[in-house]
Every structure is written in structure tokens, then in C-alpha cells.
Amino acid sequence: MKLLNGINSNKKSCQQGISSLGNGDLISDEKLTALVVDSDIICQVLEKAILESQGIQAQVVGSGRDAIDLLASGVNFDLIIIAMVLPIMNGVETTRQIRAMGIRSKMLGVTACSYERERRAFLDAGVDEFIEKPLTPQKLASVLREIRNA
Amino acid sequence: MDGVVQLQRQLLDYTTLLFQEGFLNDQFTQLQQLQDETNPDFVVEVVSLFFEDSERLLNELANTLDQQSIDFRKVDSHVHQLKGSSSSIGAQRVQNVCIAFRNFCDAQNTEGCLKCLQQVKNEYALVKNKLETLFQLEQQILAAGGSIPM
Numbered sequence: 041m042k043l044l045n046g047i048n049s050n051k052k053s054c055q056q057g058i059s060s061l062g063n064g065d066l067i068s069d070e071k072l073t074a075l076v077v078d079s080d081i082i083c084q085v086l087e088k089a090i091l092e093s094q095g096i097q098a099q100v101v102g103s104g105r106d107a108i109d110l111l112a113s114g115v116n117f118d119l120i121i122i123a124m125v126l127p128i129m130n131g132v133e134t135t136r137q138i139r140a141m142g143i144r145s146k147m148l149g150v151t152a153c154s155y156e157r158e159r160r161a162f163l164d165a166g167v168d169e170f171i172e173k174p175l176t177p178q179k180l181a182s183v184l185r186e187i188r189n190a
Numbered sequence: 191m192d193g194v195v196q197l198q199r200q201l202l203d204y205t206t207l208l209f210q211e212g213f214l215n216d217q218f219t220q221l222q223q224l225q226d227e228t229n230p231d232f233v234v235e236v237v238s239l240f241f242e243d244s245e246r247l248l249n250e251l252a253n254t255l256d257q258q259s260i261d262f263r264k265v266d267s268h269v270h271q272l273k274g275s276s277s278s279i280g281a282q283r284v285q286n287v288c289i290a291f292r293n294f295c296d297a298q299n300t301e302g303c304l305k306c307l308q309q310v311k312n313e314y315a316l317v318k319n320k321l322e323t324l325f326q327l328e329q330q331i332l333a334a335g336g337s338i339p340m
Binding site for chain 2: 081082083085125152153
């Protein structure tokens with residue numbers, strides 16, 4: 041399936057910091073870049089498609105550990121979209137560790153169901169904003185405006 | 191050409207009905223807007239992922255709720271995932287049952303959870319059937335040389 045192949049081919053390119061566009065180039069800093077951290081394949085596909093429809097180069101990883109390893113390798117992103125529920129290390133803990141690494145990228149926390157306590161925990165861990173899934177271009181618009189104006 | 195026009199009208203009417211009856215919401219329209227010439231099967235592929243994922247989750251929910259000692263955190267985790275994926279494709283009625291389901295998980299109410307499981311299975315079966323019919327109509331239009339009206 042084309043969508044899954046597109047997501048899976050990201051794994052190696054994610055680790056190498058190479059563009060997911062498949063042309064082997066390093067990620068251009070002309071376009072905004074985003075990292076999607078979500079273990080749900082449907083959300084991975086959807087969020088990547090939405091980001092790319094907004095002209096953003098997007099990479100996808102399926103766990104907090106993969107996100108941290110990628111960021112530790114020196115790859116930078118303008119935006120990190122991170123799910124609350126992740127395997128092994130959840131989104132809150134992953135966010136905490138990413139911020140502890142000194143990474144100041146805009147971080148958007150996403151979850152399917154949010155209680156106030158979960159929202160608070162995610163914001164306290166270091167996400168800049170928090171939304172309920174699904175991600176839509178409208179929900180993304182204000183975040184992108186802030187990044188582009190920064 | 192009359193045949194194509196009739197099919198197109200049928201598709202539009204059918205889609206409108208799905209929205210009116212609450213099977214689909216605006217998120218489904220968002221998916222359709224992400225489909226283009228570079229990704230002409232985007233909607234079908236994402237919805238197919240939803241079908242696979244939902245069937246897996248429904249099986250896991252049935253198994254988890256069938257245990258002597260129910261692990262409500264596990265039930266909640268599966269429902270959380272199902273809510274996320276159903277909201278991602280705009281399957282409104284499935285999503286609504288998941289909200290109620292999660293409340294019963296929180297209350298550790300076995301009877302409530304079992305009722306919700308049955309409801310979510312029913313709603314999933316209905317929306318699956320509706321979407322398959324919609325995709326078949328689209329295929330008929332394309333086979334007759336027409337284009338899908340938006």
C-alpha cells in the first residue's frame with residue numbers, strides 16, 4: 041500500500057536526517073519542517089498528509105524513543121506534533137525529555153480523548169499547545185502562523 | 191453520459207444522507223480534500239487502514255472484556271485508540287459510542303462496557319457498509335468514464 045510504504049520509508053530516512061521525499065537530499069531549510077510522533081498508523085498518515093498539503097516537509101516516527109534518537113542525532117524541526125499515548129514512553133515523558141535536551145521547537149500535543157488533568161500534564165511537560173484529534177488544517181493554522189512569524 | 195450523470199447524482203445524494211444521518215462528519219470532507227492526482231486513492235487507503243485497525247481493536251476489546259478479572263486500563267487504551275482512528279476519518283457515530291465507552295471504563299462498569307462494545311460493533315458495521323457502498327458508487331462512475339463530484 042502506497043501510504044504505508046511512504047510512512048515506512050521514512051524510518052531509515054528519519055534516522056539519517058534525510059528528506060522523506062526520497063530524493064536523498066538533506067532537509068531544505070527553505071520549507072518548514074515537522075516531526076510527527078504517533079504510533080497510530082491512521083494518524084501518522086493523516087497528519088503527514090495535512091502537513092504536506094500546507095507545504096511542510098514532514099517526517100514520522102512511531103515512538104518517543106525514536107523521536108528522541110532522531111533529535112539527538114542533530115536533526116532539527118520547526119514543529120513537533122506529539123501524541124499523548126505512545127508505546128513504552130508516553131508523550132508527556134517524551135516531551136519532558138525533548139525539552140530537557142534543550143530543544144525549543146514548537147511542540148503541539150495531540151490526543152484522542154482529553155481530560156483536564158491530561159491536558160495540564162502535557163502542557164506542564166513542555167508542549168506549547170494541546171489539541172484533541174483529529175488534526176485539521178484549521179487547527180494547525182494558528183500554530184503555523186506563529187512559527188512563520190517568529 | 192446520462193448514466194454517468196445519474197450515478198453522480200446518486201453519489202451526491204448518498205453522501206449527503208450519510209452526513210445527515212450522522213455516520214460521517216466534516217473530517218471525512220477533510221480527507222477528500224487531501225486526495226489529489228499524486229494520491230488519487232488517499233481516502234480509500236486511509237479508510238481501509240481504519241477498517242483493519244478497528245477490527246483488530248474490536249477483537250481485543252472482546253477478549254479483554256471476556257476475562258474473569260477485567261483490566262479496565264487495557265479496555266480504556268483500546269477505546270482511546272478506536273476513538274482516535276474513528277475521529278480521524280470522520281466516523282462520527284463510532285466516535286460518539288467511544289466517548290460513552292470511555293466513561294464506563296473510568297467507572298469500571300462491566301455491564302456498561304459490554305453494552306458499549308455491542309453498540310460500537312454495530313456502528314462500525316454500519317459505517318463500514320455505508321463507506322463500501324460509497325466507494326463502489328465512485329468506482330462505477332469512474333468505470334463509466336465520469337469523474338467524482340465534490
